[in-house]
Amino acid sequence: xxxxxxxxxxxxxxxxxxxxxxxxxxxxxxxxxxxxxxxxxxxxxxxxxxxxxxxxxxxxxxxxxxxxxxxxxxxxxxxxxxxxxxxxxxxxxxxxxxxxxxxxxxxxxxxxxxxxxxxxxxxxxxxxxxxxxxxxxxxxxxxxxxxxxxxxxxxxxxxxxxxxxxxxxxxxxxxxxxxxxx
Numbered sequence: 001x002x003x004x005x006x007x008x009x010x011x012x013x014x015x016x017x018x019x020x021x022x023x024x025x026x027x028x029x030x031x032x033x034x035x036x037x038x039x040x041x042x043x044x045x046x047x048x049x050x051x052x053x054x055x056x057x058x059x060x061x062x063x064x065x066x067x068x069x070x071x072x073x074x075x076x077x078x079x080x081x082x083x084x085x086x087x088x089x090x091x092x093x094x095x096x097x098x099x100x101x102x103x104x105x106x107x108x109x110x111x112x113x114x115x116x117x118x119x120x121x122x123x124x125x126x127x128x129x130x131x132x133x134x135x136x137x138x139x140x141x142x143x144x145x146x147x148x149x150x151x152x153x154x155x156x157x158x159x160x161x162x163x164x165x166x167x168x169x170x171x172x173x174x175x176x177x178x179x180x181x182x
Contacts, residue, residue: 043159044159044160044161045118045158045159045160062077062078062079063077063078063079063118063120064076064077064078064105064116064118064119064120064156065077065079065080065119065120065121065122066098066119066120066121066122066135066139067122067124067164067165068121068122068123068124068127068131068132068135068164069124069127069164070088070124070126070127071087071088072085072086072087072088073085073086073093073094073098073135074086075098075101075102075105077105079120080165083105084101086098086101092131093131093134093135095134095135095138098135098138098139099138099142099155102138102139102142102155102156103142103155106155106156116156117154117156117157117158118156118158118159118160119139119156119158119159119160120159120160120161120162121135121136121139121159121160121161121162122162122163122164122165123161123162123163123164124164125163132161136159139155139156139159140154140155140156140157140159141153141154141155141157142155
C-alpha cells in the first residue's frame with residue numbers, strides 16, 4: 001500500500017532573533033569606539049612676574065622670548081635683546097627656519113652648561129589661533145632621527161604666554177606703514 005505524502009505547503013521561517021541581538025550590542029560598541037574629534041592639551045606655564053625676578057637678583061634668570069607680531073617673529077635672549085628676526089614671507093611665518101635656529105640655540109645652551117627648558121611667547125593682539133598653536137608646536141620639539149627611528153626631540157617644552165611689549169608693536173606698525181621696511 002502506498003502512502004501518499006502531503007505536499008509541504010508551509011514556508012520555513014527564518015529566525016533572525018539571535019542576529020538582531022548581536023546587532024543591538026555591536027552597533028553601540030562600534031559607535032563608541034569611533035573618534036569624532038581629537039583633543040590635544042598643551043600645558044602652559046605662568047610667566048614670571050617682575051616682582052619675583054627682583055626678589056632673586058642674586059641669580060637673575062635670563063628669559064628666552066619669542067615675540068609674534070603680524071609681520072615677523074623676533075627671538076630675544078635675555079629678555080629684550082635681539083637674537084634673530086624672522087620676517088614673514090608670502091607663504092606665512094618661516095617656522096622651519098625658526099626650528100633650525102632654536103635647535104642650534106639649544107645646542108649652544110647645552111655646550112655652555114645652561115639648563116634652559118622654558119620660553120615665553122609674547123603675542124600681538126591680532127595674532128590668529130593657528131599661528132599660536134603652530135608656534136607652540138615648533139618651539140616645543142622637533143623631529144630627529146635616533147637609531148633609525150623618527151622621534152620628537154625636546155627644545156623648549158615649558159611655554160608661557162604674554163602680551164607683546166609696546167615698542168615691538170610700534171615697530172610692527174611703523175614697518176607696515178613704511179612699505180614693509182623696518
